[in-house]
Amino acid sequence: MSLERLFSDLRPEVGHCLDRALSGAELGVDDAERLLQLEGAELLALQRAADVARLEDKGDDVTFVVCRNINFTNVCYVGCSFCGFSRHKTEADVFDHPMEVLLAKCRDAVARGATEVCIQGGIHPNKDHTHYREILESIKAAHPELHIHAFSPEEIDFGHRKSGMELSDYLRWLVDAGLGTMPGTAAEILDDAVRNEISPRKLKRDRWVEIVKAAHGIGLRSTSTLMYGHIESPRHVAHHLGLLREIQQETGGFTEFVPLGFIHEKNVLFNHLGARPGSSAPEDLRLVAVARLFLRPWITNVQASWVKMGPKLAQVALMSGANDFGGTLMEESISRESGSDHGENLPAEDMRRLIREIGRTPVERSTTYRVLRRFDDPAEDPPSLEPRVEPELSGPTRSRLAQGRAAR
Numbered sequence: 001m002s003l004e005r006l007f008s009d010l011r012p013e014v015g016h017c018l019d020r021a022l023s024g025a026e027l028g029v030d031d032a033e034r035l036l037q038l039e040g041a042e043l044l045a046l047q048r049a050a051d052v053a054r055l056e057d058k059g060d061d062v063t064f065v066v067c068r069n070i071n072f073t074n075v076c077y078v079g080c081s082f083c084g085f086s087r088h089k090t091e092a093d094v095f096d097h098p099m100e101v102l103l104a105k106c107r108d109a110v111a112r113g114a115t116e117v118c119i120q121g122g123i124h125p126n127k128d129h130t131h132y133r134e135i136l137e138s139i140k141a142a143h144p145e146l147h148i149h150a151f152s153p154e155e156i157d158f159g160h161r162k163s164g165m166e167l168s169d170y171l172r173w174l175v176d177a178g179l180g181t182m183p184g185t186a187a188e189i190l191d192d193a194v195r196n197e198i199s200p201r202k203l204k205r206d207r208w209v210e211i212v213k214a215a216h217g218i219g220l221r222s223t224s225t226l227m228y229g230h231i232e233s234p235r236h237v238a239h240h241l242g243l244l245r246e247i248q249q250e251t252g253g254f255t256e257f258v259p260l261g262f263i264h265e266k267n268v269l270f271n272h273l274g275a276r277p278g279s280s281a282p283e284d285l286r287l288v289a290v291a292r293l294f295l296r297p298w299i300t301n302v303q304a305s306w307v308k309m310g311p312k313l314a315q316v317a318l319m320s321g322a323n324d325f326g327g328t329l330m331e332e333s334i335s336r337e338s339g340s341d342h343g344e345n346l347p348a349e350d351m352r353r354l355i356r357e358i359g360r361t362p363v364e365r366s367t368t369y370r371v372l373r374r375f376d377d378p379a380e381d382p383p384s385l386e387p388r389v390e391p392e393l394s395g396p397t398r399s400r401l402a403q404g405r406a407a408r
């Protein structure tokens with residue numbers, strides 16, 4: 001179906017919005033709010049328009065990064081109601097990894113082809129800024145080639161307040177020790193009314209913005225994120241996107257936008273505070289599509305998070321405006337502890353297969369979107385670097401396999 005035909009059945013205000021976005025005009029916050037409520041045929045038209053914009057902005061490449069998540073402690077006193085990961089320091093299943101464990105995880109990541117480690121943890125009341133620096137220095141000393149993507153604005157806020165330094169000086173002090181980029185998490189919804197409901201002790205909107213701008217100001221780039229599917233409205237989401245775009249227009253420091261669906265099963269926000277049970281599939285796709293149309297040309301990397309959506313829905317998101325598949329992760333505990341069952345590791349070979357299944361080209365990237373390797377020809381793919389795990393087979397299947405091996 002042609003775009004004209006697809007657009008012909010739309011309400012005029014919706015068609016006008018999509019036309020403007022495709023002609024390169026900047027959409028307003030009201031436009032984003034309207035698009036975030038589309039359903040049925042209008043949603044399909046939105047997805048199609050976003051896919052056309054994605055092709056114009058990024059071509060047919062789908063990028064991914066080979067990385068390992070490392071959470072160094074789950075002790076945290078902040079108490080966000082959406083978090084199933086954090087523990088009080090007296091609980092039985094707390095962990096606070098010593099440096100040898102963190103270094104062993106980095107070693108394993110390098111052996112499995114990682115170019116990045118993503119390091120975040122709870123806000124441990126007995127630690128201070130020196131702990132963050134020690135982590136960076138130790139990893140860089142052992143693995144100078146690894147890119148360290150670490151410490152959310154919440155962690156930066158905590159360490160900075162303990163340090164007594166100027167914010168920019170504190171960030172430079174971390175960069176000097178090896179910090180490469182910063183995750184733009186802890187953003188949730190950048191609206192203090194929502195934040196006061198879901199995480200009253202977390203840093204406020206203006207502090208998040210101050211930290212991100214200070215980071216970008218010294219050349220420390222970050223991702224940008226949003227957590228949706230809980231108590232927020234389309235208006236909150238539209239304003240959040242508007243704020244991210246404004247920051248990017250001022251600093252140019254965001255590498256990408258990562259929409260993160262709320263995982264609801266094992267936390268207070270859903271079970272006791274009446275939040276929605278996470279986002280629906282249409283909501284996931286709407287947000288990816290609106291992000292593509294609203295953030296262009298300022299933020300042109302839009303990620304489909306396989307760990308939140310699952311790999312199959314993430315494939316559809318890649319056909320609805322997204323151009324990046326995120327990281328292999330290798331070890332994911334924050335979403336899993338909140339109830340996500342999409343796994344902890346998506347090896348590079350699976351990434352490549354999933355990308356090719358939708359007719360696109362897999363491209364391994366660095367954290368800052370430098371192309372590291374294109375995979376145009378499947379016949380030239382490298383062998384897997386993942387440890388081999390023998391599948392558990394049933395009795396009859398095992399016998400058939402044994403007979404087959406004996407016959408060879």
Ligand code: SF4
Binds near residue numbers: 080
């Ligand atoms: S989201 Fe982060 S800051 Fe909030 S409780 Fe969980 S670990 Fe702590």
